[in-house]
Amino acid sequence: MLIRARKIKSGRASGKAVVSSCPMSFLGGIDTVSGKILDDESESKGLSITDKVFCFPFGKGSTVGSYAMYQLKLNGAAPAGIVNGSAEPIIATGAIIADIPMVDGIDVSLLRTGDDLVMDADKGTLELLNVAEKEVVTSIVRHRQKILLLQRSGRVGSYRGQWAGVSGFIEPGEDDESAARRELEEEIGVSRLRLVKRLDPIRFRDSEVVWSVHAFLFDIDAPDIKIDWEHQRTEWILPRDVAGYPTVPGLQQVVFKLLEC
Amino acid sequence: MHLTAQEEHILAGEEGHGHQKAMELLVALGDIYGAERLIPIASAQVSGASFKTIGDAGIKFLEDFSQHSKVSVRASLNPLGLDLQRWKAMGVDEEFHSKQDRIVRAYKSLGVEPLYTCTPYLAGNRPRRGQHLAWAESSATVFANSYLGACTNREGGPSALAAAIIGKTAEYGLHIQENRRPRVRIQFESIPEGMVPLAGYLVGKIAGKRLPVVEGLSLSPDEHKSFGAAMAATGAVSMYTFTQPGRKTKLDLSGVEECVTIPTSELTGTADGLKGGDQWDLVALGCPHCSVAEIKKMARSLKGKKPSKRSDVWFCTSRAVYNSCPQEVAVLRRFGKVLCDTCMVVAPIERLYKRTASDSGKAMVYLPTLGKQSASFRPTGTLLEAISC
Numbered sequence: 168m169l170i171r172a173r174k175i176k177s178g179r180a181s182g183k184a185v186v187s188s189c190p191m192s193f194l195g196g197i198d199t200v201s202g203k204i205l206d207d208e209s210e211s212k213g214l215s216i217t218d219k220v221f222c223f224p225f226g227k228g229s230t231v232g233s234y235a236m237y238q239l240k241l242n243g244a245a246p247a248g249i250v251n252g253s254a255e256p257i258i259a260t261g262a263i264i265a266d267i268p269m270v271d272g273i274d275v276s277l278l279r280t281g282d283d284l285v286m287d288a289d290k291g292t293l294e295l296l297n298v299a300e301k302e303v304v305t306s307i308v309r310h311r312q313k314i315l316l317l318q319r320s321g322r323v324g325s326y327r328g329q330w331a332g333v334s335g336f337i338e339p340g341e342d343d344e345s346a347a348r349r350e351l352e353e354e355i356g357v358s359r360l361r362l363v364k365r366l367d368p369i370r371f372r373d374s375e376v377v378w379s380v381h382a383f384l385f386d387i388d389a390p391d392i393k394i395d396w397e398h399q400r401t402e403w404i405l406p407r408d409v410a411g412y413p414t415v416p417g418l419q420q421v422v423f424k425l426l427e428c
Numbered sequence: 429m430h431l432t433a434q435e436e437h438i439l440a441g442e443e444g445h446g447h448q449k450a451m452e453l454l455v456a457l458g459d460i461y462g463a464e465r466l467i468p469i470a471s472a473q474v475s476g477a478s479f480k481t482i483g484d485a486g487i488k489f490l491e492d493f494s495q496h497s498k499v500s501v502r503a504s505l506n507p508l509g510l511d512l513q514r515w516k517a518m519g520v521d522e523e524f525h526s527k528q529d530r531i532v533r534a535y536k537s538l539g540v541e542p543l544y545t546c547t548p549y550l551a552g553n554r555p556r557r558g559q560h561l562a563w564a565e566s567s568a569t570v571f572a573n574s575y576l577g578a579c580t581n582r583e584g585g586p587s588a589l590a591a592a593i594i595g596k597t598a599e600y601g602l603h604i605q606e607n608r609r610p611r612v613r614i615q616f617e618s619i620p621e622g623m624v625p626l627a628g629y630l631v632g633k634i635a636g637k638r639l640p641v642v643e644g645l646s647l648s649p650d651e652h653k654s655f656g657a658a659m660a661a662t663g664a665v666s667m668y669t670f671t672q673p674g675r676k677t678k679l680d681l682s683g684v685e686e687c688v689t690i691p692t693s694e695l696t697g698t699a700d701g702l703k704g705g706d707q708w709d710l711v712a713l714g715c716p717h718c719s720v721a722e723i724k725k726m727a728r729s730l731k732g733k734k735p736s737k738r739s740d741v742w743f744c745t746s747r748a749v750y751n752s753c754p755q756e757v758a759v760l761r762r763f764g765k766v767l768c769d770t771c772m773v774v775a776p777i778e779r780l781y782k783r784t785a786s787d788s789g790k791a792m793v794y795l796p797t798l799g800k801q802s803a804s805f806r807p808t809g810t811l812l813e814a815i816s817c
Contacts, residue, residue, distance in 0.1 A: 257584070
């Protein structure tokens with residue numbers, strides 16, 4: 168999977184990812200001799216960032232953190248590269264004075280410690296070698312106040328028994344709205360729907376896959392639907408009740424974003 | 429960001445490694461803040477001069493960097509961790525001194541002017557209205573923007589140095605006129621004697637990232653110095669605008685989104701909150717560094733009195749000011765140390781004292797954190813009474 172990134176410090180780096188989902192300071196947050204993460208708040212506390220691609224949302228703390236990054240480099244304990252959600256001056260300054268390639272503009276929640284990363288700051292790319300991105304559509308069908316949830320059958324390839332919207336892969340050469348309408352026809356036998364809203368693709372990480380979900384909200388006049396082999400049950404629920412169902416990853420977020428609740 | 433051909437050359441390393449690094453830094457910061465270009469600066473003020481604040485890593489960086497770089501515009505340096513002449517009397521140890529000395533030599537070799545003060549504008553580096561600067565040191569930045577009418581963002585140490593080397597800075601933030609308009613309007617019911625630093629302290633807290641306009645603010649230049657220093661310590665904005673009673677000021681108030689009136693009780697309440705204990709190891713005056721007028725005023729009120737010797741006393745100032753009023757300095761020296769090149773915020777005060785009183789709003793932010801002190805705020809007059817009898 169390839170993600171676009173913004174260059175902060177030029178250069179190329181490859182290696183295993185070490186991910187911290189909390190903001191980091193190199194002054195006190197990293198041992199400048201061993202390269203180990205000291206920050207109690209980080210889920211990666213105790214891991215070494217030396218020669219790894221160190222990924223965290225943004226920097227925090229004292230401006231002396233820039234110099235601590237330089238010290239880390241002199242000690243031979245620097246990371247191979249830095250990936251940030253959004254760069255701020257302390258980390259950017261440190262990366263430049265310590266010659267550590269760096270990019271930002273990356274949603275760090277898509278990354279996992281241990282991922283095989285190749286970053287190229289000059290090309291503005293971050294590649295996840297062990298992760299595939301899959302483009303899917305998911306449609307929430309609404310009738311009056313209620314939305315349709317479908318329970319995936321035991322015969323589908325993934326997320327068996329979990330609750331979902333009307334979903335499927337976008338075929339090569341197909342645009343996302345056509346894919347959404349095709350799936351609606353195939354899975355619930357409905358072709359007459361009004362498109363109410365669509366979201367920019369939302370990405371979710373699930374083991375070695377990043378799902379890029381193109382979400383749609385459709386209104387339907389009559390709740391007459393006919394499911395195919397891919398689902399075993401359906402329910403019409405109030406949007407807020409979605410939290411009570413074991414759903415496919417991210418469905419709740421999709422519903423809340425589409426209905427702004 | 430759009431770079432000129434010459435800037436591209438520097439970025440490509442054609443003018444050497446030091447220039448390349450400096451340019452990389454300016455461009456990266458410019459990109460982060462959405463700048464479109466670099467603009468020439470009249471001067472830089474570089475922070476990160478005390479061994480206490482930059483540590484061994486900072487020394488190493490400066491020593492390496494000074495091998496192949498020199499500043500191309502006027503650049504002055506922030507206070508050090510010690511008085512270069514009286515460090516032993518301060519109680520600073522040999523090891524700290526030798527590390528501080530390496531920093532001093534690296535900055536000299538970079539061509540940074542050894543003013544060692546947070547008030548370069550009182551020591552020879554005084555900007556003119558409308559000039560663009562790359563100043564670090566929050567208190568100097570806010571004074572330059574608000575009182576002198578120059579334009580500067582609050583730079584970090586390395587970015588101010590990079591700007592000094594290239595002679596330019598990225599055009600964003602307070603370099604753009606649109607961003608110098610006030611967004612929050614603040615009015616004080618009154619500001620009692622000695623409370624000006626706390627007024628700044630409160631304005632910083634209320635303003636946060638928003639540029640404030642303070643109504644009816646009638647202050648001396650020295651009061652602006654301590655007001656702004658406190659504001660920049662508690663807030664994230666490096667500028668305020670103000671109106672003066674009985675004077676018409678042209679101000680664009682169309683960006684104001686909130687008006688706040690601060691009752692006098694809030695100022696006295698803040699003073700109570702920062703009161704701390706009544707016993708002090710050190711009374712520290714001069715944050716920011718004392719001006720000539722402040723030294724003279726203190727000398728006048730102490731003249732003919734005797735030192736109470738209840739605690740150590742530091743009067744912190746720049747060497748330029750120190751040298752220009754020797755008679756008054758002699759008066760102050762009977763009551764304590766008149767220190768140059770350093771101050772209570774960046775000296776290794778935690779190795780020397782535990783309880784410090786100061787008349788500075790800025791010091792109330794940094795003494796408890798950076799200085800690990802139990803800090804007490806008192807108006808200047810109260811402290812002068814306490815150290816004399």
